[in-house]
């Protein structure tokens with residue numbers, strides 16, 4: 077379980093949130109500038125909160141009290157950015173293996189499995205600038221999972237895609253979460269995407285959570301707190 081209780085002074089307000097994530101998908105919803113990406117950056121270790129704790133399975137990743145700050149490369153947090161952050165001068169294979177320290181039987185097996193799961197076997201020698209948006213998304217997801225993260229953060233991962241590809245990849249993300257069984261935190265502005273993917277929802281407004289919910293998708297439609 078991931079436990080987050082942090083405060084961070086930002087330009088216009090103070091981010092102040094407390095939540096937990098089990099091995100399922102938590103969706104962060106809120107207007108642009110509400111603080112969603114800042115929460116992900118704090119969990120990944122790319123930003124240091126002013127106060128609070130971030131604890132994963134009893135391992136303290138951040139604590140202002142004990143002055144603990146585990147650096148990003150030691151956190152086992154996969155982060156899929158809005159713009160994918162793939163390397164254009166490398167082919168798909170190199171992108172997926174980037175950052176993996178060991179090439180052995182286990183990692184080779186994982187690589188083959190991810191190619192199959194994400195239907196990208198035929199793309200391994202293709203350069204990134206020759207891929208469609210949906211293919212890039214799959215490669216970025218394979219790269220994030222190849223590092224065998226204990227937590228996966230997804231910042232609007234499907235926002236650049238057409239609606240058919242989006243639906244297809246939503247189903248794949250859900251399936252992969254079911255197989256990996258680690259906490260996923262997903263940021264989206266799209267309510268139908270939130271409903272399709274989320275097990276729980278956290279509504280963020282000016283750095284504060286306005287409501288937390290484990291409502292089923294149908295009931296979620298009527299929730300008045302979105303935004």
Ligand SMILES: Nc1ncnc2c1ncn2[C@@H]1O[C@H](COP(=O)(O)OP(=O)(O)OP(=O)(O)O)[C@@H](O)[C@H]1O
Nearest residue numbers: 085086087088106107108109110111112113114115
């Ligand atoms: N390191 C920082 N120091 C101070 N203010 C920051 C910092 N990073 C972001 N901000 C500000 O904090 C607020 C929250 O930004 P954040 O990127 O977390 O929002 P968001 O909800 O992810 O928005 P979007 O949906 O547009 O991506 C914004 O007003 C932003 O300008």
